[in-house]
Structure formats: structure tokens, C-alpha cells
Amino acid sequence: MPSKRIVLHFPHRLVDQPIVYKLVKEYDLQFNILKAYVTPQEEGLMVLELTGKEDNFKKGVEYLQSCGVRIQPLSQDVIRNQSKCTDCGACVPICPTGALVVDPITRKVLFYDNKCIACELCVKICPTRAMEVRF
Amino acid sequence: MKSIKEINAKIKKGEAVVVTAEEIIDLVGRKGAKKAAQEVDVVTTGTFGPMCSSGAYFNVGHSKPRIKIGGGSCKVNDVPAYTGFAAVDFYLGATAVPDDDPLNKVFPGEFKYGGGHVIHDIVSGRDVRLEAAAYGTDCYPRKKLETLLNIKNLNEAVLFNIRNCYQNYNVAVNLSDKMIYTYMGALKPRLGNANYCSAGQLSPLLKDPYYKTLGVGTKIFLGGGVGYIAWHGTQHNPAVKRKENGAPQAPAGTIAVIGDLKQMKPEWLVGTSMLGYGVTLIVGIGVPIPVLDEETVKYAAIRDEDLYTQVVDYSEAYPQMVAGSLAEVNYAQLKSGTITVRGKQVPTGSLSSYSKARDIAEELKLWIRKGDFLLTEPVAPLPQADSGYTFKALKERPIV
Numbered sequence: 001m002p003s004k005r006i007v008l009h010f011p012h013r014l015v016d017q018p019i020v021y022k023l024v025k026e027y028d029l030q031f032n033i034l035k036a037y038v039t040p041q042e043e044g045l046m047v048l049e050l051t052g053k054e055d056n057f058k059k060g061v062e063y064l065q066s067c068g069v070r071i072q073p074l075s076q077d078v079i080r081n082q083s084k085c086t087d088c089g090a091c092v093p094i095c096p097t098g099a100l101v102v103d104p105i106t107r108k109v110l111f112y113d114n115k116c117i118a119c120e121l122c123v124k125i126c127p128t129r130a131m132e133v134r135f
Numbered sequence: 136m137k138s139i140k141e142i143n144a145k146i147k148k149g150e151a152v153v154v155t156a157e158e159i160i161d162l163v164g165r166k167g168a169k170k171a172a173q174e175v176d177v178v179t180t181g182t183f184g185p186m187c188s189s190g191a192y193f194n195v196g197h198s199k200p201r202i203k204i205g206g207g208s209c210k211v212n213d214v215p216a217y218t219g220f221a222a223v224d225f226y227l228g229a230t231a232v233p234d235d236d237p238l239n240k241v242f243p244g245e246f247k248y249g250g251g252h253v254i255h256d257i258v259s260g261r262d263v264r265l266e267a268a269a270y271g272t273d274c275y276p277r278k279k280l281e282t283l284l285n286i287k288n289l290n291e292a293v294l295f296n297i298r299n300c301y302q303n304y305n306v307a308v309n310l311s312d313k314m315i316y317t318y319m320g321a322l323k324p325r326l327g328n329a330n331y332c333s334a335g336q337l338s339p340l341l342k343d344p345y346y347k348t349l350g351v352g353t354k355i356f357l358g359g360g361v362g363y364i365a366w367h368g369t370q371h372n373p374a375v376k377r378k379e380n381g382a383p384q385a386p387a388g389t390i391a392v393i394g395d396l397k398q399m400k401p402e403w404l405v406g407t408s409m410l411g412y413g414v415t416l417i418v419g420i421g422v423p424i425p426v427l428d429e430e431t432v433k434y435a436a437i438r439d440e441d442l443y444t445q446v447v448d449y450s451e452a453y454p455q456m457v458a459g460s461l462a463e464v465n466y467a468q469l470k471s472g473t474i475t476v477r478g479k480q481v482p483t484g485s486l487s488s489y490s491k492a493r494d495i496a497e498e499l500k501l502w503i504r505k506g507d508f509l510l511t512e513p514v515a516p517l518p519q520a521d522s523g524y525t526f527k528a529l530k531e532r533p534i535v
Contacts, residue, residue, distance in 0.1 A: 086183065086405060086417060089485040090320045092472075093328030102472070107489040124245060125321045127185060127407040127417070127486065 003051040005034065005077075006061070009070040010044030019067055020046070027060040028052055077118040077133055080111045084130035091122040091131065136428040142176045143509045151176040153503045155496040156342045156424075156435055163436035171432050177503055177510065178435040180339040181356070181421040181495030184332050184487030185407050187318070188298035188369060189416045190228040191254050191396050194290040195265065197223055198282075202267060203275035209267035210234075211284070214253050218267075222275055226295075227253060229416035243316040243411025251416035252406030254294075257286050258358070259401040292396040294358055294404070298368035300420050302340030302388035303444050306331045306464060306483075308476060311450035316411025320486055322449055329446060329474055329481045334492035335466030336439045339422035340388050344381040344434055345520055346373070348424050350513025355392065356421030356499045359403035361508070362394025364422075367517040372526035381434060384443045384463065388517060392420065403495070419491065421499040425510050439466035446476050456528060 010019075015038055023029040029052035036046040050057055061071060087108045091100045099115035100122060102108070122131045145151040152175050154162060159178045163171045203222045210216065213233040216225040231250035238244050256263055267280040286292050307319030307330045315322050320330045335341065343349055353364040368389025375387045403419030424435050445460035447453055464474045470489070473480045502508035518524035 086488045087490045088184070088488040090330065091484070093330070093482040093484040094321060094323070102470075102485075104470075107470075107493070124243075124410050127320075127409060128405055129247075129408060 001051050002054060002057070003049050004057060005047065005049045005073075007072040008044075008046045008048060008064060009072065010038075010046070011068055011070075012043055014068055015044045017067075019064065019069065020048070022063065023050065023060045027056045027063065029056055029060050073118045078113070078116055078120060078123065079132050081130045081132050084128045085109065085126075086128055086130075088127065091126055094121050094125050096121065136172065137176070137426060139425050139427075139510050139512050142425050145176055146503055146506055146509055149504070149506050151503060153177045153179060153500045155493070155500055156180045156337045157493065157496070159432065159436045160336060160438050163432060168429050168432045168436065171436070172426055172429040175426050175432065177500075178342065178424040178426060178432075179421055179496040179499040179503070180334075180337055180342050180424065181419070181492040181497075181499065182300060182334040182338050182487060183403070183419045183491035183495060184334070184417060185318070185409070185415045186296060186299045186418045187230050187415045189254075189294070189296035189418055190226055190250065191257070191292060191294045192220075192224060192226040193292050195223050195225075195284060196288070196290055198277060198280055200277045201275045202269050202277035202280050203272055204267045204269055204280070207267060207269035209265060211265055212248070212253050212256065212263050214248070214250050216250075229254065230413055232414055239411060244413075245410065246408045246412070246414045249406070249408075249414025251414050254396075254416055255401055255404055255406040257284075257292065258396055258399050258404050260286060286397055289397075293393060294362065294396045294399065295365070295391075295393045296418065297391045298370055298389045299392050299418055300339055300368070300390050300422075301333070301386050302338070302344070303383050303442070304332045304386050305445055305447040305453075306469065306474070307449045307453070308446055308461065308481065309450045310448045310461075315450050316409070317449045317453075318409055318412050318415070319449060320484060321410055326476055326479050326481045328484055329469075329476065330484045330486055331444070331466075331469045332486040333444070333466065334487055334489055335442050335470070336437065337489065337492045337496055339420060340390070341382055341442055342435045342437065343422075343424050343431070344377065344383065344437075346388060346517040347434075348427060348431060348513075349390075349422055350516045352511055352514035353422065354508070354511040355394075355423070356419070356495055356502070357392055357394040357399065358396070358419055359400030360394055360396075360398030362392050362420075363511075364390045364513075364517075365393040366391040370526045371518060371524065373518055373520045373522065374525055377520070378441065378443060380437050380441055382437055382442050385445050385460075390517070417488075419495050421495040423499060423503060423508070423510055439470060442466045444469075446474070
């Protein structure tokens, strides 16, 4: 069965409500919590690996969205192949979130995958195609 | 003050003082140019960027029966090579693409594999596929050849790049309303980014701006092996405007380089795909500068802050051959991450890897310190700034 990793953003009003258990009960999805935290007065964030049938996954995501949960693909979808990267920096001004930056001292390119929103703009513009999408 | 002969004697004894083009800046800052010139024997430079006028020639040996690929056609891993030589010599250019590549038909084309990648595969020691077709002669009867090749079995595999190592380069921006895809990378609309391509204070020709220590025959670091400057490069343009420190303010000198591909390393010759533009090869080059006198040191110690270049619009001015610069900026500004163009803060990106340029200068330093790499006396100078040598545009004439 396929697994997918997604980031869930819970608005403040949903933080105290049981939601994720329904993914198991109603949609037969297994979940693995990779990361979760609630910031006071702000929002809840959870990174889940969901395993289940494709149409159940789709329905589960629709359910989450109908509750008001915002869903984002996980940054680790995009990885840097270190053996291909030449640290040129062509990707740096293309990245919309500052996930790719040049270290001012070493002049090497740093990839902050926690800032990556997996827009994949860097993937094709990388001259050596060092940025890879993991399926 | 010092001769190359004297410097070589010190290198042989393992006594030569070698520093990189970055380290000399610091040294001159602390001790002054006079003292630095007395202490230092060699300054090493480096650059690692896409250089399209690159390629390699090969002699694959004669098959049994013989085939005359010369005048016929051949492909290596589906990438066509030039065969207009004798029987089994051919030249593979960095920008060549397979005949069935979709190119820019679906824009922007991806250009996933081409000549640059084949050269990288060959230098990596991978087997490559040769397919050749010939017309057949009495002495070369065979008409078709399909075989795997490996660099270790070839008679000659020689990197021969007719223009590398540009002395300075444009900064590319896009003034139009749509994204454009250029050899300077993807440029976002309305000054969305500014891409540059030079190692600045580490770049070989910027550290000897009047080509006083290098020329035809100069031994260099090329693709991780030993190479030589073969000639001035195509489009060599030494007469451009220069700052008081001698550094050109726009693309100027170039070099043609040659070296044994068999000694080179895949780390320093990397096949490259420029989205919407094409295939090319990233080449690593390092040139040693012998410290002959105080003047050599002064030039070698020019800093990023004092190296200037021009910001050019690649949506209109560059393609239409309209001269003009939107701004003049220095490499310290470019490396800070933003430059100001028409009052707008524009984020910068580099196509040339400064960290790899630094690695090359360090590697060459090591070679010289170990006594493995002696310096050469140039056998002929490159066309000088006052030589009248220029880079001309094409004047089209109708064919009647």
C-alpha cells in the first residue's frame, strides 16, 4: 500500500478537537506521527505519514480539509544529491522561501529542508540537476 | 625581481612559498605589496563554471576491417560528434545534443543529456556507445561500426576547449514581464534576480589583468589534471574599458586550453543542463601566477570590492545586440546576495561555484608545494590590451 507524507496545519479553533483518529476509523488509513506541536494561541502542526489505499487517502485528505485543516506536501519530497551539487548558487534567487542560501564564509549552498515548501522550482533550474524529487 | 627559473628551483627543493589568490589579499593587506612580493613565489587561482566552447577529441583505434569514420558520421551515447578528420578521429563538443532531443519544442526544454554529459561519463571511466556510419572505400571498406568504448583503451582522449576562463562576465537580469531562460540561468521577470558567473577575486585572468605572466604554453590545472594554454580563446577582447587597477569592467580576455583527458577527474568536468537553453560543460581551471615582482602581487591581490562588471538585460538588450549597461557592480556586492539596479534590490545568484574555485586554487597550491608541478615560461604572449585586437560583431552581407 502506498504511503504519503503530508504537513497538517490546524487553526487555533481546531486544536482542542479530535480529528486525526477519524482517518483510521472512517478511512482505514494508518498514520505515523513524524512531528507534532501546538503553539499557544496560534496553531497546531502535524507531520504525518499516511498509509492506505489511494482513494481512501484522497477521501481522508478531503475530510481533513472540510474540517479546516490546511494541507501541504512535505519538504522532504525535495532532496539535494550532494554528489551532484557543485555549490554554484543558481538555485538561490529562484527559491521563494529562502530554503536555499549561500553560506557567506564557505560560499557553499545550504539547503534548509524545514523551509522548503516543495514547489520544485529549483529542480529543473539546477545546472547539474542535483535537486531531486523523492516519490 | 624573480624569474620563473628561480621560482622553479625553489619548487624543486620544496621551498616555494605558495598562496591562493584569496590568501594574497590578506597578506598584502597585512604586510604590503613589497614585502609580500619578497615572501611569496606563486599565487594560485581557480574557477569552476559552465564553459560552452569546450569539447574533446578522440582517436579510437582502427577496427578490423577498417572503417573511415572521417567524412561519415558518428554518435557517442546518441550524441553526434564531428567527424571531418582522418579515419578514426572525431571531436565531441560540449553543447551537442542527441538528434531526437525535444530541444525547446516544449518550452523550456530540459536538455537532459548531451556532449558535456558524455565527456563527464567518459572521464568517469564509464563505457560509452559509439555508433559510426561510413561510405566505404577500397582501403576502408567497412560501412558500419557499433561498439562500446572506454577511455582507458582509447589512443588519445584530449580535452581541447577553444574558449574558457572568461576574464570577467556580465551580470544577467530580465526587464521583461515574463520569465526567461538563458545561458545565465532562469531570470525572473521585472528584475526578479541577477545572475553572475565569475570567481571574482579567485578568477585566473582577473588576477593577472594584463596577461603579464601567462601566455601560450602556460601550464595550468585543467579538469583535475595538467593542461596548457594553447592560444588566446575565441572572442578574446583585451581592449575593453579597465579600472585604474587594470581590471576590465566587462568580459575581456579568454584562453583556449588543452590537456590529456585521461588524467582528468569527473569532479572537475561536469555535464550541465541549462533549462530552456541547452547542454554545456562545467570546467575547473586553475592558473598559477609566478610572483615576478611587486606589480604581479599588486594585481594578484585585487579584491572583490575592486573588481567591477556590468548588469545587462537579457530579455531585450542582449538578444538584440543593443549595447549598454543597467548598472556597474562589484563582486563583493554580488556576493552579498543583493545588488541595486534601477533603485530596486535584486537578489543575486551565481553560476560559477566559488567554493569549488577555492578548492582548485588549494589543490594547485598543494601540487606546487609538493614539487609535482613546475611553472612554465610562456612561449608567446596573448594579444595585449594595447594590441588593437578586438571582438567584432558579424557584418552580414547578402549572398548574390
